[in-house]
Amino acid sequence: MAKITDAPLPAEAGPLTTEEIHRVLEIPLWQVRMRLFWRSLRTNVGLFAENPIGLVGLGLILFFILMMIAHPILMNTVWDKNTYDPVLGFDTTIAFHPSAPSATHLLGTDPLGRDILSQLMWSTRSAFFLGLMTALVTVIIATTVGAMSAYFGGIIDTFFMRLADIVIMTPLITILIVMAALFDLGIIHLAIILGLLSGFGATTIIIKSQALTVKVRTFIEAARVAGGGDRHIIVHHIIPNLMPLAFLYMMFGVTSAIFIESVLSFFGLLNIRMSWGLMIHTTEYSGYLLDMSKWWLIFPASLAITLLCAAFYLVGRAFDEIINPRLRRR
Amino acid sequence: MRRYILRRLGQNLITLFLFLTLVYLLLDAQPGDFGNIYASDPRLTPTQRQQLRANLGLDRPVLVRYGIWLGNVVRGDFGISYSNYPRKVLDIIAERAPRTVILFISINILAYYIGFLMGKILAWRRGTRFEYVSTVVGVGLYTVFVPWFALMMIWFFAYTLDLFPIGKFVDPVLWRDSPVDANFIFNRMLLTALIASLLLLGWSLFARRLNPGQRRPVLWAGVAVVFAAIFIFWWSTGVGRFALDITHHLVLPIFTLATVNFAGIMLLTRNSMLETLREDYIMAARAKGLPEKVIRDRHAARNTMLPVATSFVLAISFVLDGGIITETIFSWPGMGRTLLIAAQAQDIPMVIGALLFTGILALLGHLFADILYAFLDPRIRYA
Numbered sequence: 001m002a003k004i005t006d007a008p009l010p011a012e013a014g015p016l017t018t019e020e021i022h023r024v025l026e027i028p029l030w031q032v033r034m035r036l037f038w039r040s041l042r043t044n045v046g047l048f049a050e051n052p053i054g055l056v057g058l059g060l061i062l063f064f065i066l067m068m069i070a071h072p073i074l075m076n077t078v079w080d081k082n083t084y085d086p087v088l089g090f091d092t093t094i095a096f097h098p099s100a101p102s103a104t105h106l107l108g109t110d111p112l113g114r115d116i117l118s119q120l121m122w123s124t125r126s127a128f129f130l131g132l133m134t135a136l137v138t139v140i141i142a143t144t145v146g147a148m149s150a151y152f153g154g155i156i157d158t159f160f161m162r163l164a165d166i167v168i169m170t171p172l173i174t175i176l177i178v179m180a181a182l183f184d185l186g187i188i189h190l191a192i193i194l195g196l197l198s199g200f201g202a203t204t205i206i207i208k209s210q211a212l213t214v215k216v217r218t219f220i221e222a223a224r225v226a227g228g229g230d231r232h233i234i235v236h237h238i239i240p241n242l243m244p245l246a247f248l249y250m251m252f253g254v255t256s257a258i259f260i261e262s263v264l265s266f267f268g269l270l271n272i273r274m275s276w277g278l279m280i281h282t283t284e285y286s287g288y289l290l291d292m293s294k295w296w297l298i299f300p301a302s303l304a305i306t307l308l309c310a311a312f313y314l315v316g317r318a319f320d321e322i323i324n325p326r327l328r329r330r
Numbered sequence: 331m332r333r334y335i336l337r338r339l340g341q342n343l344i345t346l347f348l349f350l351t352l353v354y355l356l357l358d359a360q361p362g363d364f365g366n367i368y369a370s371d372p373r374l375t376p377t378q379r380q381q382l383r384a385n386l387g388l389d390r391p392v393l394v395r396y397g398i399w400l401g402n403v404v405r406g407d408f409g410i411s412y413s414n415y416p417r418k419v420l421d422i423i424a425e426r427a428p429r430t431v432i433l434f435i436s437i438n439i440l441a442y443y444i445g446f447l448m449g450k451i452l453a454w455r456r457g458t459r460f461e462y463v464s465t466v467v468g469v470g471l472y473t474v475f476v477p478w479f480a481l482m483m484i485w486f487f488a489y490t491l492d493l494f495p496i497g498k499f500v501d502p503v504l505w506r507d508s509p510v511d512a513n514f515i516f517n518r519m520l521l522t523a524l525i526a527s528l529l530l531l532g533w534s535l536f537a538r539r540l541n542p543g544q545r546r547p548v549l550w551a552g553v554a555v556v557f558a559a560i561f562i563f564w565w566s567t568g569v570g571r572f573a574l575d576i577t578h579h580l581v582l583p584i585f586t587l588a589t590v591n592f593a594g595i596m597l598l599t600r601n602s603m604l605e606t607l608r609e610d611y612i613m614a615a616r617a618k619g620l621p622e623k624v625i626r627d628r629h630a631a632r633n634t635m636l637p638v639a640t641s642f643v644l645a646i647s648f649v650l651d652g653g654i655i656t657e658t659i660f661s662w663p664g665m666g667r668t669l670l671i672a673a674q675a676q677d678i679p680m681v682i683g684a685l686l687f688t689g690i691l692a693l694l695g696h697l698f699a700d701i702l703y704a705f706l707d708p709r710i711r712y713a
Contacts, residue, residue: 166345168644169646169692169693169696170647170689170692171646171647171648171688171692173651173654173655174650174654174688175685177654177669177670178356178357178673178685179356180673181676182360182361182673182676183360255473262475263477263655267658267670269674280478290481290485292485298478302477306475306478309475310470310473313472313473314469
């Protein structure tokens with residue numbers, strides 16, 4: 001990360017004249033910040049691009065985003081709504097469903113006569129929504145709680161850390177199976193529950209340990225000497241330094257959220273219109289689960305789950321190698 | 331060390347209590363209650379309905395009901411399962427818990443052993459093609475959609491190659507005229523496994539004291555003797571083929587879940603080992619001219635163990651979750667599948683029982699991890 005001191009100075013060496021110092025000081029603060037941001041972004045992008053693993057992950061994510069964007073366009077131009085709707089569509093021209101991949105249905109149809117490709121593309125939306133929403137809730141809670149318990153210590157710290165201990169031990173899917181069976185869970189409820197559980201769980205502990213190392217740095221002391229209040233120090237000095245780590249755990253959070261949603265809808269427990277897990281669930285209750293001659297019923301959805309999870313995980317790992325200097329090759 | 335373990339034990343008991351409270355409140359918050367179903371007969375008058383609800387204790391405040399329930403739980407009374415009507419919940423747990431416990435233990439042992447071994451080698455061979463391929467496979471296994479992976483395993487090993495049964499706990503045709511029931515055999519198998527592992531542990535501790543030349547042959551001779559003894563014992567009892575049948579059903583679920591779980595441990599060990607390899611004492615060991623294998627196994631790997639042991643705490647819930655999926659896919663009649671079916675059938679007493687079992691299993695795992703940590707970390711061991 002670039003240092004504040006070396007940012008706004010002109011490139012040429014030697015002592016500065018008075019005019020030059022004035023000129024430097026006249027640059028508005030936001031410009032300095034933008035320039036700093038741009039510089040650190042460029043270094044980090046450079047580091048990221050060196051790593052093939054991260055690029056593969058990013059490519060996969062872009063591919064899924066493309067699928068997500070393409071679906072409404074295809075629905076409005078090429079695809080007939082009655083045939084290709086992911087939930088209600090039915091192809092009347094084919095006698096037996098599930099039908100094998102053909103020119104009209106590139107990935108075939110499911111046992112209820114719906115187009116698999118359309119379902120696959122449509123489900124990308126809910127997967128992204130769920131993953132990002134969960135990750136956002138997780139990170140907001142984890143950074144706030146982590147920063148607060150590191151900064152204040154004492155009873156706040158003890159309380160949140162014991163809470164995190166309990167949450168870590170709770171098997172998420174087990175609890176969610178019970179909750180999904182008893183309550184009517186939609187995708188947004190699931191996102192909030194998952195975000196809360198992982199926000200108060202492992203992520204908090206990791207972020208707190210990072211916050212502890214930030215807390216003892218000299219600039220925190222300087223801010224306190226300058227008269228900064230607790231709130232100011234946490235919001236403006238501690239939390240910005242936790243952001244890279246928080247972003248990293250956002251990536252891992254997306255992976256687990258998509259996975260858990262898929263498992264739950266595979267068991268048929270979620271109130272959801274269409275998702276990859278539900279596609280496999282449909283295959284299961286139609287009895288085609290082990291019939292490999294009907295591979296298009298189970299492979300596309302399962303591969304999509306696996307690949308999207310892997311994509312976020314890979315991006316997270318590549319990011320980890322950037323922000324964690326001990327993992328760098330050099 | 332004893333103080334540390336006692337303190338952790340106390341903390342775990344508090345955690346268990348909080349977990350119980352959480353479970354009760356969660357199930358209490360569900361829309362409707364058992365009284366609505368029980369007293370839903372339209373011929374009942376409102377007064378009769380009130381009476382029925384009062385008899386069930388549903389008219390009392392939540393805290394009172396919670397107190398009664400907690401008292402019952404402490405006395406080991408979880409009530410009667412609705413979906414297996416006359417059977418007691420505790421009875422069902424006693425029948426099915428060992429099957430989940432054996433999955434849990436063997437998966438953890440296998441996954442940690444292989445994962446640690448592989449991770450160690452990966453870090454050591456950083457930059458080679460082997461490392462690259464293994465990392466890709468590891469990430470693939472770590473993020474694979476477990477139900478699909480389990481299905482593929484069934485399809486390949488059980489359906490195409492016909493090496494293992496497709497699912498379930500026993501083969502009903504074989505067991506039709508067996509003299510004893512499956513649980514009788516299974517519990518004795520567990521006992522055998524326990525005794526055997528204790529014997530092997532004792533023997534390996536004994537073998538460690540010998541000089542390096544004798545160590546390996548003596549160790550392997552002991553292992554061979556123990557396995558031969560198990561084989562002869564089961565063969566002589568006459569129910570050996572039933573035990574073999576259960577073992578046969580056990581292989582594929584364990585293999586599947588261990589494969590999924592070892593990847594995470596491998597990746598973690600690799601990272602942790604890479605950090606260790608940068609330490610000065612590794613360079614010192616190299617400078618002394620120690621053989622590569624000794625540096626890897628004695629100097630680097632020993633210090634890598636600590637973060638990996640910590641990860642065990644995080645992995646417990648992961649394995650338990652994976653257990654539910656695996657048990658469901660393999661129709662393995664353990665606690666995970668019981669929980670799923672009970673939750674779908676709204677069988678509340680069974681759900682509570684299964685959740686409590688899962689919680690206790692997680693806590694025991696946690697306690698084990700604490701003890702392991704205390705043992706591995708000299709700062710705690712000698713404190």
